[in-house]
Amino acid sequence: MRYPKLRELKEAVKALLKGPYTSKFPSQPHQPFERFRGRPYFHEKDCMGCTACFQVCPARAIEYEDRVLNGRARRKFTLRWDICVFCGLCQANCPTEKGIMLSQEFALATTEDREALKQEIEKELLVCGCCAEPIVPVEQYGWVAKKIGPLLFSNSSLTLSYLREAGLAPREGLFPKKEMEFQRADRIKIICPRCRREAVLKS
Ligand code: SF4
Ligand code: SF4
Structure with a gap:
């Protein structure tokens, strides 16, 4: 017969006293841990449009395009939440440190068109x-x-x-x-x- 190890026994006693680690989501709201990596967002005010996040994104979830429209040159960024793997590299490599930040949002499932799972921002370009x-x-x-x-x-x-x-x-x-x-x-x-x-x- 195999006996449980001390560490497992300790965890079992802790769980008995403190309750389970799992939450009751979705019947009850779930509050993720402080450093949880959820849906990233561009923060337009703090983003300067440098494309560093695009260059480090391993999933190619960030795209950008430079174009001249109606006499104005603009750089358009698209952040695709349906492709993002929540690695946090974009946030870690943003020179302004706040241009793109991961949130604690984790419930991304949708019955809508996946094309709707994106954020777009634009920046004016010098020509x-x-x-x-x-x-x-x-x-x-x-x-x-x-x-x-x-x-x-x-x-x-x-x-x-x-x-x-x-x-x-x-x-x-x-x-x-x-x-x-x-x-x-x-x-x-x-x-x-x-x-x-x-x-x-x-x-
Ligand atoms: S979010 Fe940061 S890294 Fe990405 S374009 Fe904006 S300033 Fe550059
Ligand atoms: S969290 Fe990772 S995968 Fe998602 S946009 Fe940022 S770098 Fe790309």
């Missing part, structure tokens, strides 16, 4: 003043500017973007694609790294 391609989200430039402080004035794109956000430089709409040769003046525009290289070499 290259020469080739008209989207560069980075406006908020990402702002975040970098705050991080590096006065060093931002060593980069003309960052400087101009910072001055615009502060209301000290005019905001311009989307630029048409530049057809002419690069000129010196192009170096003090908001431009992408490829055009900056061309402007420096050819002007």
